[in-house]
Amino acid sequence: MSEIALPTKPCRACCYDMPAKANKCVKCSSLQDWQRYLTFSSSILALLTALVSVSTFAIPIWKSAFAPSIVPFISVNRMNLDSFLVSIGNDGASPMAIKDFFLELRGQGDLRITVPLQVTGNNGQLVVDGNKNIAATLVFMESGDSNYDKVLLERINSDDNLSSSGTCSIVGGFSDLKAPSAVTGSALVNCMNAKMMLRHKFGRDSQ
Structure with missing residues (x-):
C-alpha cells in the first residue's frame, strides 16, 4: 500500500x-x-x-x-517723577549685556523724541544671566547743555498728540555675550506721566 x-x-x-x-x-x-x-x-x-x-x-x-540665545523683556513697575522702576529679564539661554536705554515718544506724523536713560540701583549689574531677571532703576541722563534741555522741553510742550494719540515706551538695547548679536526690548508707559517727568526734569534743569 x-x-x-x-x-x-x-x-x-x-x-x-x-x-x-x-x-x-x-x-x-x-x-x-x-x-x-x-x-x-x-x-x-x-x-x-x-x-x-x-x-x-x-x-x-x-x-x-x-533656541534664541537671548530673549529680553522689560516690565515697568512704577514711574516716579525722576525715575522708572523696572524689571529686566532674559528668557534666553545666554548671558545678556545691557547696552543702553532711552525713553521714546512718538506723536502723529514723523514726530519722534528720544531721551537717553541710564541704569542705576542694581549694584552696577549690567549683565542678566539666562532665564533670570533683575530689578533696576532708570533715570534721565544729564545732557550738560541747557539749550538742548530748552529745545527738548519746547518740543514736548508743543505737541499734545504725545499724550492723546501718541505712544511712549522704554526701549532697551541688549547684546549676547556668547555671540555677536544684538536685540532690543521695549515696554509701553503712560504718555501723560512721561511728559510730566520730562517737564519736571528738563524744566527744572533749564531754569
Whole structure:
C-alpha cells in the first residue's frame, strides 16, 4: 500500500519544504502567518534601545542649539517723577549685556523724541544671566547743555498728540555675550506721566 503524499509548501524564510498547513517551520522556527512581521532580532532591538537613549539626551541639546540665545523683556513697575522702576529679564539661554536705554515718544506724523536713560540701583549689574531677571532703576541722563534741555522741553510742550494719540515706551538695547548679536526690548508707559517727568526734569534743569 502506497503512502499518500501530504501537500507541502516552502518556508517563507529558509525555503525548506514543510506541511502546507503548518504555521511554523520545523527547521528555522520561522512563523508563516502575519505574526512573522512582529518578530525582531536581538540586534534590531538593541539598536532601537540605543536610539531611544541617545535621543533622550540629544533633544535638550538640540533645543538649546536652535533656541534664541537671548530673549529680553522689560516690565515697568512704577514711574516716579525722576525715575522708572523696572524689571529686566532674559528668557534666553545666554548671558545678556545691557547696552543702553532711552525713553521714546512718538506723536502723529514723523514726530519722534528720544531721551537717553541710564541704569542705576542694581549694584552696577549690567549683565542678566539666562532665564533670570533683575530689578533696576532708570533715570534721565544729564545732557550738560541747557539749550538742548530748552529745545527738548519746547518740543514736548508743543505737541499734545504725545499724550492723546501718541505712544511712549522704554526701549532697551541688549547684546549676547556668547555671540555677536544684538536685540532690543521695549515696554509701553503712560504718555501723560512721561511728559510730566520730562517737564519736571528738563524744566527744572533749564531754569
